[in-house]
Amino acid sequence: MLTQALFRALDRKAIWLIGILVALAVLVPAANLLIPPGQFGHVPNYAVTLFGKYLSYAMLALALDLVWGYCGILSLGHGAFFALGGYAMGMYLMRQIGNRGVYANAQLPDFMVFLNWKELPWYWQGFDNFAFAMLMVMLVPGILAFVFGFLAFRSRVTGVYLSIITQAMTYALLLAFFRNDMGFGGNNGLTDFKDILGQPIAAPTTRASLFAATAIALALSVLVCSTIVRSKLGKVMVAVRDAESRTRFLGYRVEYVKLFAFVVSAVMAGIAGALYVPQVGIINPGEFDPANSIEVVIWTAVGGRGTIVGPIIGAILVNMGKSYFTGALPELWLFALGALFVGVTLFLPKGIVGLLGQYRSLTTRREQHQPQTPGPMQLEAGLDPQPKAAE
Amino acid sequence: MSMIEGSLIGERSGSSTASLGSRLNRQWNWRSLAARLTLLLALLVSFSSPGFAQAPDKQLSALVDALYPGDYGDRQAAIAALVATGDPRAVPVLQVLGEGDLYAVEATGKVAFVERSGSNYALTDPVTGAALGEVARSDTEKVRVNNSLRRTIRTAIGQMTLLSDNPGTRLSAAQSILRDADPANLDLLDTALASEADSKIRTTMELARAVILLKSDDVSFEDQQQAAATVAASGSRDAITILTSALASAPDDLKPAIQSSLDGLQRDRAAWAALQNVWFGVSLGSVLLLAAIGLAITFGVMGVINMAHGEMVMLGAYTTFAVQEVIRQNAPALFDYSLAIALPLAFLLTALIGIAIERGVIRWLYGRALETLLATWGLSLILQQTVRSIFGPTNRQVGNPSWMSGSVDFYGLSLTWSRVWIVVFAIVVFVALLVVLNRTALGLQMRAVTQNRRMASAMGIRTPFVDAMTFGLGSGIAGLAGVALSQIDNVSPNLGQGYIIDSFMVVVFGGVGNLWGTLVGAMTLGIANKFLEPYAGAVLGKILILVLIILFIQRRPRGLFALKGRSVEA
Amino acid sequence: MSDKTGTMLYLDGVSVAFDGFKAINNLSLIVYPAEMLAIIGPNGAGKTTMMDIITGKTRPDDGEVLFDGRTDLTRLDEAAIANLGIGRKFQKPTVFESQTVWDNLEMALRKPRGIFATLFYTADAADIARIEDILNTVRLGHRKNDLAANLSHGQKQWLEIGMLLAQDPKLLLVDEPVAGMTDSETAETAKLLREIATTRSVVVVEHDMSFVRDLGSRVTCLAEGAVLAEGSLEQVSANPLVIERYLGR
Numbered sequence A: 001m002l003t004q005a006l007f008r009a010l011d012r013k014a015i016w017l018i019g020i021l022v023a024l025a026v027l028v029p030a031a032n033l034l035i036p037p038g039q040f041g042h043v044p045n046y047a048v049t050l051f052g053k054y055l056s057y058a059m060l061a062l063a064l065d066l067v068w069g070y071c072g073i074l075s076l077g078h079g080a081f082f083a084l085g086g087y088a089m090g091m092y093l094m095r096q097i098g099n100r101g102v103y104a105n106a107q108l109p110d111f112m113v114f115l116n117w118k119e120l121p122w123y124w125q126g127f128d129n130f131a132f133a134m135l136m137v138m139l140v141p142g143i144l145a146f147v148f149g150f151l152a153f154r155s156r157v158t159g160v161y162l163s164i165i166t167q168a169m170t171y172a173l174l175l176a177f178f179r180n181d182m183g184f185g186g187n188n189g190l191t192d193f194k195d196i197l198g199q200p201i202a203a204p205t206t207r208a209s210l211f212a213a214t215a216i217a218l219a220l221s222v223l224v225c226s227t228i229v230r231s232k233l234g235k236v237m238v239a240v241r242d243a244e245s246r247t248r249f250l251g252y253r254v255e256y257v258k259l260f261a262f263v264v265s266a267v268m269a270g271i272a273g274a275l276y277v278p279q280v281g282i283i284n285p286g287e288f289d290p291a292n293s294i295e296v297v298i299w300t301a302v303g304g305r306g307t308i309v310g311p312i313i314g315a316i317l318v319n320m321g322k323s324y325f326t327g328a329l330p331e332l333w334l335f336a337l338g339a340l341f342v343g344v345t346l347f348l349p350k351g352i353v354g355l356l357g358q359y360r361s362l363t364t365r366r367e368q369h370q371p372q373t374p375g376p377m378q379l380e381a382g383l384d385p386q387p388k389a390a391e
Numbered sequence B: 001m002s003m004i005e006g007s008l009i010g011e012r013s014g015s016s017t018a019s020l021g022s023r024l025n026r027q028w029n030w031r032s033l034a035a036r037l038t039l040l041l042a043l044l045v046s047f048s049s050p051g052f053a054q055a056p057d058k059q060l061s062a063l064v065d066a067l068y069p070g071d072y073g074d075r076q077a078a079i080a081a082l083v084a085t086g087d088p089r090a091v092p093v094l095q096v097l098g099e100g101d102l103y104a105v106e107a108t109g110k111v112a113f114v115e116r117s118g119s120n121y122a123l124t125d126p127v128t129g130a131a132l133g134e135v136a137r138s139d140t141e142k143v144r145v146n147n148s149l150r151r152t153i154r155t156a157i158g159q160m161t162l163l164s165d166n167p168g169t170r171l172s173a174a175q176s177i178l179r180d181a182d183p184a185n186l187d188l189l190d191t192a193l194a195s196e197a198d199s200k201i202r203t204t205m206e207l208a209r210a211v212i213l214l215k216s217d218d219v220s221f222e223d224q225q226q227a228a229a230t231v232a233a234s235g236s237r238d239a240i241t242i243l244t245s246a247l248a249s250a251p252d253d254l255k256p257a258i259q260s261s262l263d264g265l266q267r268d269r270a271a272w273a274a275l276q277n278v279w280f281g282v283s284l285g286s287v288l289l290l291a292a293i294g295l296a297i298t299f300g301v302m303g304v305i306n307m308a309h310g311e312m313v314m315l316g317a318y319t320t321f322a323v324q325e326v327i328r329q330n331a332p333a334l335f336d337y338s339l340a341i342a343l344p345l346a347f348l349l350t351a352l353i354g355i356a357i358e359r360g361v362i363r364w365l366y367g368r369a370l371e372t373l374l375a376t377w378g379l380s381l382i383l384q385q386t387v388r389s390i391f392g393p394t395n396r397q398v399g400n401p402s403w404m405s406g407s408v409d410f411y412g413l414s415l416t417w418s419r420v421w422i423v424v425f426a427i428v429v430f431v432a433l434l435v436v437l438n439r440t441a442l443g444l445q446m447r448a449v450t451q452n453r454r455m456a457s458a459m460g461i462r463t464p465f466v467d468a469m470t471f472g473l474g475s476g477i478a479g480l481a482g483v484a485l486s487q488i489d490n491v492s493p494n495l496g497q498g499y500i501i502d503s504f505m506v507v508v509f510g511g512v513g514n515l516w517g518t519l520v521g522a523m524t525l526g527i528a529n530k531f532l533e534p535y536a537g538a539v540l541g542k543i544l545i546l547v548l549i550i551l552f553i554q555r556r557p558r559g560l561f562a563l564k565g566r567s568v569e570a
Numbered sequence C: 001m002s003d004k005t006g007t008m009l010y011l012d013g014v015s016v017a018f019d020g021f022k023a024i025n026n027l028s029l030i031v032y033p034a035e036m037l038a039i040i041g042p043n044g045a046g047k048t049t050m051m052d053i054i055t056g057k058t059r060p061d062d063g064e065v066l067f068d069g070r071t072d073l074t075r076l077d078e079a080a081i082a083n084l085g086i087g088r089k090f091q092k093p094t095v096f097e098s099q100t101v102w103d104n105l106e107m108a109l110r111k112p113r114g115i116f117a118t119l120f121y122t123a124d125a126a127d128i129a130r131i132e133d134i135l136n137t138v139r140l141g142h143r144k145n146d147l148a149a150n151l152s153h154g155q156k157q158w159l160e161i162g163m164l165l166a167q168d169p170k171l172l173l174v175d176e177p178v179a180g181m182t183d184s185e186t187a188e189t190a191k192l193l194r195e196i197a198t199t200r201s202v203v204v205v206e207h208d209m210s211f212v213r214d215l216g217s218r219v220t221c222l223a224e225g226a227v228l229a230e231g232s233l234e235q236v237s238a239n240p241l242v243i244e245r246y247l248g249r
């Protein structure tokens, strides 16, 4: 069953994508560590970290695409799941500091000592264990998504209303995490990490490994999403997106379909956040800012929603643009981002991938003048008419 | 020195002469020179208005100095001479004298207020309040008084204050007696009450008498019961404190009476506190209403959420700022009219921008609500950054016209004028919108489109025109809201962002079926917020509200006042 | 209207009002197993609303709606009702436009509807044969890999009928199936429905009288949310009330 589903997931495009990501996971660290600086082909440390960050963003965008592009749920609060995963990882990293903090307190993180706390709160217990922390990276966003989604989807909150309450959710978390007595470092968040799994966090080898881990995680996410999307459940998700109530009359429990997509997506976002935090070295409540979550939506839209590659391309491109703008022309960045929102929604509803698909099908038609067969160009368009086994 | 300042600043808000006087007397219990200095200064301020007898300093000083040396008989005469001046500055001197705290320098015979300073006394002139340097304690002598003198002094003070011709002096004297509640003043009070005609002063005197009676042991049960009732009925702010302390010392048979009066008072107090919260809530609700109502209209009619709505509010606020800048530079006299000028300008500006947005962007996205949300978010970023580029990222100072500043006392509730005006303004805007929606052709068309867009269009309503006008109206109202908010909030490019989520919550909670939903939504959220704040704190309160709304929407996925009908379900 | 046993669909005293407007007013109706019932009536008579009530889209204010003589439909939601074996074709054809004809049918195919069952579903030979079969019946075999959005109106009608067949329901509710079909297709549809009705219960709503005649079934005329007349088409169309309120002239 599972092997069949996986096999089906591995169409040409997915194989390419996964192949590229795995290759990146090997080649980039190799080029960073093995080729000495200054020589051709060397990838500088900062670039490794920067691209590692982009890849974790790409994973977040892919997670959002699963719910928005395929299931029609426009979540404006996906940053919350990302941040929660990040906080879970941050808590593990805080515990690894041990007595190397400013207050040299082996029992408590610095900010707790500063707040005059006497003992570790119960919800910090266990986070010195990596496996437990990783479990929480997935469980916390997953459970929040489950509870929130269960309530919202069961009572059929849809469309704009749903978007707004997801935004309210992340806003509430933003306010909550800003509070010092929540026990997550308040305003400053968690930072000053020392090592991860016993390795110094800033060492080039650690950074390269984190990059590789992120690339592999993204590859796995592509595999998971591809499996889901190309299964019958994926088709039902699209059906829910296009005609929710019709799907109900076919006997599908729309609320569970949505809940499944939402929880899987939240867990993916949580993992992305957990990979992001050790690479940037800090997690603070700003990650819960509703504006961040909306930005993720635009990455997905730019790349092309309802496709697997789209959000990955979008996240990387937009963030490269952001890095460039905020460095070179900081005051223009918001103009550019705003224009991107308007432009993409007006002129590029299918994103870059959709545009490529259109272009490809145009050129093929002109060159061949042949009746179309369902081929790769339609796959590109994101509405994949799957060649049937019956053919 | 700081105490003087503190006290004077305190007076500024207290402001009435009467309260000044009463503060004075109470402060006599303080044993520090600074306190006395304050008293004197305040006294001078309070009584320097015309109509009061005021002898020249020198003359009064001479009379004060006459208190020493001499025997009790001489002193009696000197006191009489002081009283005869009718100068209020004599009162503190007499009081200090009565307490036995007035000293004289043996060598010069100068009478002065003193403050211990090591083995010395620091001297202050009792009349002018000027510092007179230090003198060894052994070089001074107390200006002694005996019981008969004390009685004379008390009567004299009473005459100068409680029986004075000036009602303000009488009131402040009565208030001071109320605070001290010294049984020795009972006779004086009775005398004064017998001749007092002013009802306000009478009430205070009666209250003072009741308080004294409650404190005394040798008073009949009935009198005390009566006194407890008087205190309770007085509605005085201190009634609870007075009764609580009386309760502790009261005989057992009196306790139930006092307790029940006390309970009643506490209920009243709680009710007033609740009322105060309601007012804060209404005031916050009005702000939310102003910010959200335009959003609700566009959402109701067009089914689109305008994420740039907050920026329209922000633009309205900046319009106010710009208008005030121009006025400041060209016609400062018009400053009080700045808001009246800014309102139409803000409405026009934001309405035009709104129409431009609708024509340029939103109409291409018709039927794709989520895309509209994203596009308008993009526009909000652009607008924010534009304003940031023009006006800078920092807060801009928008002034309050004179009629907007200060506060008004409403049965013990202190209402700031800016809040009052914003509530009034919100009501006006709301009513105006009701009229537009229910009494004009555009309103009729808007309602038709809200209920069934396709049908309306089939009936010949130009839905694109209605959309543009609706969007313009919604944005224009946001601009008006911005003018109002500029009066109570920081005007910065982020102003709109601060309101947008709250406005959404109002819309989601109230529903878009009709305007009343927005009103109910805004007021409910405002009041709930203010009631949660004392228990949960501002931030936690807000979080609670968000969680409650998320839960509420489970029950009513389309808000309190939902649109109904088939067109909505599609 | 008292014997509920042995009925496939049993409506008794059903009423529903929208903002005071009574769309269905004390409606009672019975459909037996393997029986076809044609429903006619003027626009706004409440025919579609009746189907909404049966399929769980609209909750009645009052009355009893039973399936198979025992299951109370007013307590179930749309998905549960569909899974009981009630299939519905909508008045306005609604198919999943961004998916292929084949996928539309595959989703409709009667198979476990659970999340994980759907996730790991792989079409076996029997399923494929069944879908091919249905494609032949609705004459869309040559378009099986086209997006449903690209079908013509009539083809969408057929596709929806095909989806209804794929669901393999015990009770079919068919709302205006032949709107937009050619005459020969209309006749074809009537034949198909008659065939289906040999094993299942079918409720058809139509305004096309010749089609209703082709169905050759019992006819109920609704007006203003209540039954106006019942019987064979001849009886009903001879009824003066029906002539006045619906058929006219």
Ligand SMILES: Nc1ncnc2c1ncn2[C@@H]1O[C@H](COP(=O)(O)OP(=O)(O)OP(=O)(O)O)[C@@H](O)[C@H]1O
Binding pocket: B564, B565, B566, C018, C023, C041, C042, C043, C044, C045, C046, C047, C048, C049, C050, C091
């Ligand atoms: N959700 C709803 N809200 C308000 N009114 C409704 C709703 N659903 C149905 N109605 C009203 O109930 C009445 C019956 O509608 P219905 O669609 O059942 O008619 P019909 O018999 O199917 O007509 P037609 O032959 O035109 O399809 C109509 O007047 C309709 O406007």
Ligand SMILES: [Mg+2]
Binding pocket: C047, C048, C049, C091, C175
């Ligand atoms: Mg109908």
